[in-house]
Amino acid sequence: MATTExxxxxxxxxxxxxxEGTITKxxxxxxxxxxxxxxxxxxxxxxxxxxxxxxGTGVLSEILVQEGATVDVGxxxxxxxxxxxxxxxxxxxxxxxxxxxxEPATAEAAAETEAASSGESPAPTAPSEPAPAQAEAxxxxxxxxxxxxxxxxxxxxGVDPSQVQGTGRGGRVTKKDILNFIESGGQAAPAAPAQPAxxxxxxxxxxxxxxxxxxxxPALAPAPSAAQPGESFEPxxxxxxxxxxxxxxxxxxxxxxxxAIEVDMSKVAAIRAKLKKEYQQSYGVNPTYLIFVARAASxxxxxxxxxxxxxxxxxxxxxxxxxxxxxxxxQDGKGLIVPVVKNAETLNLLGMAKSVTDIAQRxxxxxxxxxxxxGGTFTITNPGGYGTFHGTPVISQxxxxxxxxxxxxxxxxxxxxxxxxxxxxIRPIMNLTLTYDxxxxxxxxxxxxxxxIREKLESWDESxx
Amino acid sequence: xxxxxxxxAISDGLRTEMRRDKRVFVIGEDVxxxxxxxxxxxxxxxEFGHWRVMDAPLAETAIVGACTGAAIMGMRPVAExxxxxxxxxxWDQLVTVAAKQRYxxxxxxxxxxxxxxxxxxxxxxxxxxxxxxSFAHIPGLKCVCPATPEDAKGLLISAIEDPxxxxxxxxxxxxxxxxxxxxxxxxxxxxxKARTHREGDDVSVITWGAMVxxxxxxxxxxxxxxxxxxxxDLRTVLPWDKQAVLESVRKTSKALxxxxxxxxxxxxxEIAATIAEEAFEELDGPVKRIAAPDAPVPFSPPLxxxxxxxxxDVAAGLRELAEx
Numbered sequence: 001m002a003t004t005e006x007x008x009x010x011x012x013x014x015x016x017x018x019x020e021g022t023i024t025k026x027x028x029x030x031x032x033x034x035x036x037x038x039x040x041x042x043x044x045x046x047x048x049x050x051x052x053x054x055x056g057t058g059v060l061s062e063i064l065v066q067e068g069a070t071v072d073v074g075x076x077x078x079x080x081x082x083x084x085x086x087x088x089x090x091x092x093x094x095x096x097x098x099x100x101x102x103e104p105a106t107a108e109a110a111a112e113t114e115a116a117s118s119g120e121s122p123a124p125t126a127p128s129e130p131a132p133a134q135a136e137a138x139x140x141x142x143x144x145x146x147x148x149x150x151x152x153x154x155x156x157x158g159v160d161p162s163q164v165q166g167t168g169r170g171g172r173v174t175k176k177d178i179l180n181f182i183e184s185g186g187q188a189a190p191a192a193p194a195q196p197a198x199x200x201x202x203x204x205x206x207x208x209x210x211x212x213x214x215x216x217x218p219a220l221a222p223a224p225s226a227a228q229p230g231e232s233f234e235p236x237x238x239x240x241x242x243x244x245x246x247x248x249x250x251x252x253x254x255x256x257x258x259x260a261i262e263v264d265m266s267k268v269a270a271i272r273a274k275l276k277k278e279y280q281q282s283y284g285v286n287p288t289y290l291i292f293v294a295r296a297a298s299x300x301x302x303x304x305x306x307x308x309x310x311x312x313x314x315x316x317x318x319x320x321x322x323x324x325x326x327x328x329x330x331q332d333g334k335g336l337i338v339p340v341v342k343n344a345e346t347l348n349l350l351g352m353a354k355s356v357t358d359i360a361q362r363x364x365x366x367x368x369x370x371x372x373x374x375g376g377t378f379t380i381t382n383p384g385g386y387g388t389f390h391g392t393p394v395i396s397q398x399x400x401x402x403x404x405x406x407x408x409x410x411x412x413x414x415x416x417x418x419x420x421x422x423x424x425x426i427r428p429i430m431n432l433t434l435t436y437d438x439x440x441x442x443x444x445x446x447x448x449x450x451x452x453i454r455e456k457l458e459s460w461d462e463s464x465x
Numbered sequence: 466x467x468x469x470x471x472x473x474a475i476s477d478g479l480r481t482e483m484r485r486d487k488r489v490f491v492i493g494e495d496v497x498x499x500x501x502x503x504x505x506x507x508x509x510x511x512e513f514g515h516w517r518v519m520d521a522p523l524a525e526t527a528i529v530g531a532c533t534g535a536a537i538m539g540m541r542p543v544a545e546x547x548x549x550x551x552x553x554x555x556w557d558q559l560v561t562v563a564a565k566q567r568y569x570x571x572x573x574x575x576x577x578x579x580x581x582x583x584x585x586x587x588x589x590x591x592x593x594x595x596x597x598x599s600f601a602h603i604p605g606l607k608c609v610c611p612a613t614p615e616d617a618k619g620l621l622i623s624a625i626e627d628p629x630x631x632x633x634x635x636x637x638x639x640x641x642x643x644x645x646x647x648x649x650x651x652x653x654x655x656x657x658k659a660r661t662h663r664e665g666d667d668v669s670v671i672t673w674g675a676m677v678x679x680x681x682x683x684x685x686x687x688x689x690x691x692x693x694x695x696x697x698d699l700r701t702v703l704p705w706d707k708q709a710v711l712e713s714v715r716k717t718s719k720a721l722x723x724x725x726x727x728x729x730x731x732x733x734x735e736i737a738a739t740i741a742e743e744a745f746e747e748l749d750g751p752v753k754r755i756a757a758p759d760a761p762v763p764f765s766p767p768l769x770x771x772x773x774x775x776x777x778d779v780a781a782g783l784r785e786l787a788e789x
Contacts, residue, residue: 149718149749169789175718175749 007056009040009078011071019170021045022070023077024238028060034080041077042238048370049238056080072170149175157182239335250397254437258392258404261450265408265428267460268292275349285353289430290326290382293405295352296456298322298344301378304449308377310398311440321345325376325396326356328363338396339363340376380405389431400440403453404433469647472640474614475579476505478621479543481651483513486541489625490517492528493545493579502547503581503640525554532576533563533630541625542576549582549634550594563630564605573628577621583675583725584773585638590761593769595674595726600632601703601735607631607656608702612677614645616700619654627656634702636675643678659706661713665695668786669713671736672723673699676774680723683779692787702732710736711744718749719786725773728756750789755782 011021025042028034040054058081065077146154146161150173154161164181166173227233236244250256268289275287301308305318324344328337339359341347347355362368379396384406393402413427432453436446469477483489490513491506497520500507510518521528525546532542546552552559555578563574584593597608609624609631611617617635624631662677663684670680677698684694697713699705714720720740722733737752755774763769 147718147749148746152746172789174789 005081006061007058007080008076009052009055009080011043011065011073011075011077012052013073020070020072022242023065023067024049024241025067026063027051028054030060030063032060034058034060044238044242045370048368048373049242054080074170145172147172147175150178153178153182237335239330239337243336246397247394250394253397254395254400255439256392256395256435257438257443257446258433258435259443259446259450260390260431260433261454263430263432263454263457264413265289265430265457268457269408269428271460271462279350279353283350283354285350285357287349287353289408290380290405291349291353291356292457292460293403293430293432293453294324294326294341294344294356294380295347295349296453297378297380297403298324298347298352299456300449300452302345303452304445306440306445307401307434307436307449309400309440310377311400311437312398316440319377321377323375323377325379325399326360327379327381327393328360330364337363337368337373338376338379339368339372340374342375379403384408384430391433393433393435395435395437399437401434401436401446404435406431406433466646466648468644469614469618470641471611471614471617471635471643471645472503472505474617474645474647475621475635476507477647478618479505479625480509480512481618482541482543482622482625483509483517485651486625488539488541489543490519490535490540491543491545492519492521492531494521494523494528494547496520496545501545503637505545505579505635525551526558529555529558529563529576529578532578533558533566533574536563536574536576536630537566537572543579543625544576545579545581547581548588548592549580549596550591552578552580552596552632559600559606559630559632560603564603567629568605574630575625575628576630577624577627578630578632579621580632580634581637581640582634583636583638584762584769585675587764587766587769588637588762589764593762595634595724597632597634597702598726598730598732598735601732605629607704608634609656609700610634610636610673610702611654611700612636612639612643612662612674612698614643614647616654616660616698618647619652620656620700622651623653623656626653631656634674638675639678654700656701657704657706658700659709660698660700661709662696662698663694665693665717667693667717668719668721668783669695669697669710669717670721670723670779670783671697671699671710671713671733673702674725676723676725679774679776679779682776683783686776686780687783687787690784690787692783694783705732705736707739707743710740714740714744715747718747719789720748721753721755721779721782721786723755723774723779723782725757727759728754729759731756750786753782753786755779 021043022045023041024044027039027041034040034054034057036055036057037053039051040060041052043050043052060078060080062079063077064079065071065075071077150161153159153175159178159182161173161178164173164178167177168174272287272289272292279285279287301322306316308319308322310317321343322345324341325338326341328339329335330337339362341352341355341359344352344355359368359372362372376396376399378399379402381393381402382405383391383393387407389406389409391404391406393404395402408428408430410426411429412424413429414422415425415427417423432450434446434450479491483491491509493501495502496506497510497515497518499520500509506518521531528544528546532544535542546555559578563576566572566574580596582595582597584595586593597610600606601608607624607627607629609620611620621633624633663681665684668687670684672680677696680694680696684696687694695713695717697706697710699710710720720737722736722740724731724733726732728734731754733754733756737754740748740752755778757772757774760772763772
């Protein structure tokens with residue numbers, strides 16, 4: 001290989017709050033020639049997928065992170081050119097193995113669960129976790145940004161910042177870190193022990209290659225046998241794989257329980273009819289039943305912080321805001337995405353209508369930003385469009401609950417007339433379900449939550465919303 | 466020492482100078498008979514007479530123009546804008562005449578313009594602004610923004626004493642909310658000298674006016690997280706105490722610039738740029754700004770709360786920097 005300079009391929013930053021990504025597919029194999037800007041691999045951050053172009057031209061000399069693995073932004077994924085190709089003579093002999101799907105075993109799934117729970121914000125929860133450094137060549141430096149003051153202190157004391165354990169964002173070495181390092185006598189360490197230093201934290205235990213013989217746990221794609229007569233194959237999209245993984249993981253994580261309640265939507269229907277024209281003509285949006293439910297839910301969630309909460313480690317996280325996810329169907333049922341309306345508690349009915357219309361449209365147009373599908377604190381799914389009246393949705397991790405809305409159906413309903421006598425009336429009834437994580441939310445709490453939503457919907461106060 | 470409100474300290478400073486120096490006089494809308502919209506000059510006309518406490522027509526141009534002329538003739542006028550917002554009417558007199566007179570003709574223009582500024586009480590877009598950055602940009606003007614009663618008195622006396630036009634921004638939200646010990650005798654607080662409001666090691670907040678208290682509450686929140694915050698109260702926005710700011714930033718290596726004025730072109734931008742320019746090698750994180758969004762000040766209380774930087778906003782910004 002004539003290439004002189006080795007070029008590192010790193011996990012790109014896909015949005016301000018995205019701190020990690022999953023490699024879904026290497027489009028080039030080790031030893032293959034790649035051109036600059038040619039698609040090199042596919043990555044997936046939460047549910048937004050993208051191709052990563054090659055940062056340079058040369059031979060893909062080394063793949064450091066295998067398909068299926070989730071790593072921090074900035075982690076070195078591969079090397080193009082350089083001496084890597086010849087330095088690793090043992091490796092290139094096994095392209096077959098690399099083809100064979102994921103090695104991501106338990107550890108990786110666990111790591112991902114953890115990472116997912118650190119959710120949106122700049123993930124300060126697990127700052128001690130620098131990118132898995134194991135497979136890297138000894139000359140690992142610049143894995144994170146070195147600030148001016150750290151660079152200055154490093155040069156004054158002859159210290160290599162990459163030898164210092166970082167506690168800043170994404171494992172960055174802060175001024176304090178390097179000062180502590182120097183103070184504790186950690187003078188310029190020899191270059192080699194970079195790897196032993198890293199595994200100090202137990203979390204991302206086995207790095208890519210070590211995982212090869214791991215138990216065949218993954219639910220995804222066991223090596224397919226040949227097609228039987230009448231069968232045909234179609235590859236699973238990255239999104240489908242993401243959904244499959246997430247659904248399985250959610251059921252493995254939360255103790256799912258579903259409660260349902262029936263809501264008389266007469267009042268909402270009347271207000272809806274009244275608002276419809278104005279909303280459509282003036283704002284181009286529809287005051288759908290869903291919007292009313294969303295509005296009532298975000299209002300109610302303020303009084304039920306645990307239902308808007310999350311279990312993180314052995315802590316319960318509650319919030320002063322509601323980030324409302326909405327399940328949106330894509331590609332005629334072949335995909336699903338959950339864009340998030342941030343700070344939904346601040347929106348009135350019209351604001352909610354506009355936000356939901358906007359994100360749903362952009363979800364279908366594939367114009368969502370990675371940040372817009374993250375950070376949800378509660379989700380609403382609306383499978384009632386085809387007439388279903390009940391369901392048991394799966395919780396979007398790491399949230400605590402998901403609200404299902406179903407078809408509004410005219411039903412004979414016992415109401416009281418003016419004299420207080422029971423009479424049967426025809427009323428539009430909608431079922432709502434709350435599927436909750438019983439680890440955190442008990443049935444009584446869920447019941448009160450549903451009751452309060454029903455109360456809001458049945459006695460809808462126009463002036464308050 | 467007596468405990469005075471921020472407003473009483475301003476009155477006290479003004480009264481002190483008027484008793485000491487016969488050249489000092491007050492002019493403004495309703496400052497005489499009525500004692501000023503906020504009662505800063507209550508009782509002044511009785512004590513000093515209507516030639517030294519003059520009610521002016523609703524004409525800021527005339528007020529500042531009269532002050533400029535009187536100053537050139539050797540007087541020490543103190544003008545009151547009923548609200549800082551109204552100073553835009555006097556822009557030409559201040560910027561074209563007062564600020565440049567010394568440079569053009571050699572005559573000093575020792576005027577002080579008192580500007581009740583700032584929001585936090587649903588005053589809406591015409592009664593809540595903090596226009597200090599517009600005037601800090603004009604060579605020849607000085608801008609003072611006291612945060613404490615003690616500074617309010619000492620800085621007002623310095624402003625009156627100063628041979629240049631000085632804009633004295635007094636924050637309305639502090640008027641009666643903030644009390645403090647104020648020396649009874651005459652003293653000055655030098656223009657261009659910052660005050661360390663709170664000492665800390667991890668992050669520096671550079672701010673002034675009412676935001677000093679917002680920063681203080683946020684710093685207290687951060688303290689329980691083990692983050693030690695230093696607060697530099699600039700006191701004077703122009704000239705500003707670059708030395709004090711750079712010294713603090715060199716110590717903490719992280720800076721958050723906070724002001725109530727809107728963000729774009731706010732004076733925080735100047736401070737942030739200077740830090741980047743002169744303390745680059747000492748930084749361990751981005752220089753962060755927290756300011757009001759680029760919009761007029763809203764009337765509605767919840768909107769105004771969303772507009773003016775709140776304790777939680779500042780605490781979040783500090784956390785972000787601390788964790789960086």
